[in-house]
Amino acid sequence: MLYPIFIYLASLVLTGALSAAFYRNHRFSKYFAAVSNAILSLIMLVFLINRFDSFHDEVFKTIWSLPMAEFHVGVDFLSLFFMIPLLILAAACSIYGSEYFKEHRSGRFHWFFYGLLVAGMMMVLISRNVVLFMISWEIMSFSSFLLVISEAQKESVRRAGWIYFVTAHVGTAFLLTAFFLLGSGAGSFNFELFGLVPFEVAKSNLIFIFALAGFGFKAGFIPFHVWLPLAHPAAPSHVSGLMSGIMIKMGIYGILRVLMFFTSYQTWWGILLVIIGASSGIIGILFAVGQHDIKRLLAYCSVENIGIILIGLGLGVLGRAWDYPLVSMFGFTGALLHIVNHALFKGLLFLGAGSVIRQTGTGEIDSLGGLFKKMPMTGSLFLAGSIAVSGLPFFNGFISELFIYAGAITGAVASAGSIMPMVCALAVMALALTGGLAAAGFTKLFGIVFQGNSRKTDISSAVDVPSMMKLGMIFLSVFLVFIGMMSFLVIPFIEKPMLLLSGEAASPFIYQLSDIGEKVSILLVALLILMIIIFTVGKIFRRKTVTDVETWGCGYTKPASSMQYTSSSYAEPITSQFGLVLAARKELQSDNEIFPVKPWSFRSSVEDWFLSRVFIWFVKLIDRILSLLRWFQCGRAGVYVLYIGCIIIILFIWKFVL
Amino acid sequence: MIINIIISTAAALVFSPLLIGIINKTKAFFSGRRGSPFFQMYFDLYRLLKKDAVRSGTTTIVFILAPVIVFCCTLAAAVLIPISPGTGIISFTGDFVLLFYLLGLARFFLIISALDTGSSFEGMGASREAFFSAMAEPVVFISILTILRLNGTTSFTDALGGGGAGNWIIISLATVPFFIVMLAENARIPFDDPNTHLELTMIHEVMILDNSGRGLALMEWAASIKLWLFSLIIVRIILPGSVLSFLLTFVIAVIIGIVESVIARTTLLKIPQLLFSAGIIAFLGFFLSFSKIFVWS
């Protein structure tokens, strides 16, 4: 398995470099890079799935001429599992991306860094040495940062890139701490030696906290999510698809990898994970509902989905800490499956959003409308993604949420004591609330953007996207339906990585997973058949005439497109009810005349106070502390000499008097 | 198995319009009118199915597909509920999630078909529907967790189709939120008033303003099936062991009628609070189900 991966990595970088070299012939360069990227990923994917059953852990070690470093790579089921969504998304996004840049050309190194990003993630998955891991991790952050600032002439993009890279860097600092703590007992930086000697409780708690924070900055759960809603809209859509789809999952991968170093889990880790996951899910989706920009909405929705994944992880950890293998099994299975599912549908949604932005020139939800007729293919695929992200049946999002639910339900029903049922009930409640709010958010997104009539933007000349872009999206949506309908075929891929996490205690119950999958599939297939029958019957016995009229305006004689519900008005009940969390701002522009002549307008916006109050506050705090020392460079040469005298005297006193 | 499915399906399809009739009759009785016949809904459905349709030019394929999907999903959800002990057609850990998410899918399509027309009224209804159902779902789920704990099973259909009931205090604490949510989900007073048309306070009716003909028939039928589904669940929670307990759904319908007659419609702003209090009751029930204060076995 490893050698094909090496070849894959090398060829990714090579094709990227070649495309940079052929930049003069831009058309050729981009198609070459994108298509070869996609083909390579697909070949790798097929190979991987083919080998999945007969796979055994592989390790490759060689000396590496860097201090503390050893070139130590390996593949186990966990890495293998994460590679699947990575490869699928890499292929889909590069196919899509080949046509994405319409007017301006992509930068010379765009495809190089794209390949590097994919390669970096792949390297993260196979690294088994801290130095190698950190370098891969940084390559991933670095190349994605460069991709985010593709359109850096815009102020917002620069700001987004800045905040993204800063948070990534802060995350790295936490990660280093976690890894140093891990390595301090082992005396080595190779993963295989971590945890051979079990950690003391206090130390393992520290490791967990630092790892959670460090990986959290990448995974983007609350309160580490600040970069997501900025960076995703800033990046080109295929890049945001890749970043939101799989790059943030690398944070989850890291947490899982660190968890695997421990032989026993602490209870409060699980509780913390569930609480973070629940708040991340609810707050994330609430923010999403209040957004006015398609990609910002999707970005906040990623925060939500990471929250759902964390709930699953938390249940898994709790199940292991308290020895409920069933809870652990369902929790980890759900989390793992949701990782894949979120990658697929979020990738699809970002690509769809990119198509809308590319064809209409705006991502402002309130100015769009009625795009379904102009872009039927994008619209249908976007609808599929929306249903999937809301976790509704027939699509994949449902299956994974179902497993997480199952874990929480098992925990709530079967457990003794009072903490576990409460935590599980919290998980169930959070899942239900996020599910409902996600449906609200995505009906809003789909309904306002694709349905009704256009609100401000002129879409009369909009057409559907080129076929390459469609191909990328269709490719992803196939998986959406396949996993949604035939989940029992997918579950075998999860069992082994799940057992790595939940321990062997769960293996007797593993049949339950595909059992649930089969039952759901049978029901859904039956339901689908029923729908088709009813629909066909309706078509066949179509004796009735259907008359086209205007939408009924309830008696109003001159309906205009500006009378339609907007995203602000659609989300208003929610944003005003959850004002405590959202701090929504409402702007009502009106003139207070008896006979109003000017048009009134209403707009509500949701400000991310994590960014404005917490993050920026933190940066300002650092600056304020530092500014206490700014008198130092006073500009007077004599005083400078005085400093030298003082430091001499201070050192003298320190070393000889004290 | 097959027979169970057929029975459930038939019961849902046949009895559900009757519930609406019973409610209306009860309300008429309380207001001193004679009211429409019990079977008025059947006549309505028949008439609608025969009729020609009028469709807005703004709409898309979503609007055409939505009634079918809404109807089928609601029906499928209803079929999952065991009509008598041991007749659950499918049972697994977390099966109620499937049930309610099928309803969720139905709702999703109801909402986007409403938005499809581009009408501000329907948009308004859609917005409210989306919000209130999101608030209602956690309440229901917590209640169900309580019931599952009482029955010691992780499958909802098993719990409904199983034998023993538990402590009546806890059961009632689980049922009351269910009842409230039923009123909310089915657009009943005090959440919504199904009898008014074109008032700005409306939720469900306003979303299907532009439906007509068969589409409207399927939508209305689906709505009544949903009512059937909820009342059947409540009945089976209270009386899990009885074969003919499904007949009690009619009693539920009477109760709904009574409630609608004696309570006024609340203001929109208070609806979240109402649902929130239902949630608190549900949580109380759940808390009692494992706290050591109660020893019921």
Added chain:
Amino acid sequence: MQNNLLILISLLIILSNIFLLGSSRTGAMIRGIAFQGVLLSLLPLFLPSESVRILDIIILAVLSIAIKGVIIPHYLRKVTRNIRTKKELHPYLGYSVSVIFGLLVSYGSFYFIGKLPFMYLSISPFNTSAAFASMIIGMFIIATRRNIIAQIIGYLVFENAGFILGISIASSQPLFIEIGILLDLLAGIVIMVVAVNHIHLYFDNVNTDSLERLNK
């Protein structure tokens, strides 16, 4: 005898330091620093003769008298005349405060430095302490004076401290190093004076107040 002479020289050095601290006129300061330079140049003559060659000592003494006692003061005087600053200086700290500070520093360095566990190495602890006092006083002059010429003189005091220390505690440097040190000092002063001329040309004064614009 030798020892008493050494103590006398050290005392004179300290007195000249105090004088420099208390004097307000450039001309007087230059005379003071010239006097100190001559005093210093006598120091090599007291070195124990077995450790160094006598010729080296004589060369060194002559050279340092020439540079510290004659060339540099002369050069400074020339530049002072050139830029015509005989006016009262306005130091950041008053003269009397400076003098008190100088006394305190001298006393302190006798107290602290004399106690250090390696004082037995120097030819006279008195001398070494005077050197450290000069060092601090030199820096103090640089820090508190507004006039650039006064700052240069402060720097010279500071440099003299190194010279005293070099003679009194470590005399094993080869001659060429010592000469190199002297020449470096000379070159440093020359370039400082050149700078002063430039500054004067540019600002028409030699106050440090006009040299505070680069301050962040």
Added chain:
Amino acid sequence: MTSIQFISIIIVIVFFSGILISLFLREQKSLIVVPLWSSAITAMLSIFFAVELNKSGPFLFFGNNFIVDQLSIYHVFLVNIVFLAAGIYMQDYFAKVEEKKGASVFHYRRFSMLWQAFQLMLLVVILSNNIGLTWVAMEATTILSAFLIISESNSLSLEAMWKYLLVCSVGIGLAFIGTILVAAAGREHEAAEHMNTFSGLYEHASNLNPALMLFAFIFIAVGYGTKAGLAPMHTWLPDAYSQAPTPVFPVFSGVMLNAALFVIMRYLPIVEASMGESGDARSILLLLGFLSLLFAAVFIPIQHDLKRLLAYSSIEHIGIITIGLGLGGLGTLAALFHCMNNLISKILVFFSSGSIIQEYKTDDMRKISGVMKRMPVWGSAFFVSVLVLIGVAPFSVFMSEFMIVRAAFRQGRYLLFGLFMLGTIAIFISMLKYTLDMVFKPGLEDDGSPEKVRLSNMIIIIGSIAVLLTFGLWMPPQFLDFLESAAAIIETGIKI
């Protein structure tokens, strides 16, 4: 050893002849080619030294006054590489200056002579075995570079030069006192005739008076630290950088900082050995290094002047190196590695910012924008170099910083570890912000003429990026060995 003496005589001849030739040359072009050749020859010869070193181990020459070991050769090589790159870059730079204003031949001649003298003095600093000689040469570099600053007079550059002279002179004076104290400690020992040399001191380090050595080290650390730009003695550095006449000059001073730090590296093992590895000297370095990092973090966020920003960045990196030295062990290795990374990224950043300043005719960062559009090559070089400087992987600066924090963590200095992280993050935040705006913000006007970059400059850019990248991902094993033996010299000294 005779071959070595021969070689070093050649070097001296090369330099002196360079200076002499400069006196008689009349053409500007040839005047700026001469220093290029001298540094090229020295760089090549330093490789020869390294080969010789491999064969025979460290050795002395010219009567114990000079020493060749891994540490010094490493620095000689680095310094000359920087000078070489500077020489190459200078050709282009002066060509452009010439187009704009006719500088006189005198100007060029003075520049060329000063440059070569400066370079020679730095070589002496690094190769000298005699502590006094080291000091003399160091002082000479101060004076020579002051002459370089003075060449362009306006009010600000005068101010900068004055501060530079005053602060550095005081610093170097302190270094002199420190040197004397060390010599005094050596004189106590019976084998006194070799005790004013580093090699002699290494040999008898454990017999030296520990209190005196520590006392001396305070002066040495502060004194040479002033020249190295360590806080709180760094105050002259931003002024001198920002007012230096050419973008080449900051490179010179970058090298000078390194050379000054090199002297501290020489003294460190002697002092530590005399005190029985008590760590007192190291803790002084840790304090100074940390203060440098702190002051860089304090002042970088409020800079508007590009050159000043880079000056503070230099202070930061010198501080990082010093922290590495203060930590010892792995930290020492990392510090040496960081020296190289710092110098090579300095080449990149100073040349690119020099070109940018030359193009935009201002060093106010608020007035520079759209660099990537207007000058894609230098713009990307600048962007990459800043990313390197703020420690972005996979470049080698990240690697060396990683090693340093690792060393800090392993020694249980968690506070230092945390503060180091905070400091670098604060610097990261502000430098990234400035750079993004400068490089990508749409420029106000675009004169439309495509950027012309000489092939030689392209080679510098690509070469340094390649080196930074390669060493971040993989150090050649020979290099690592070499570095380790150099670090061992800082750790324990050498015995010859």
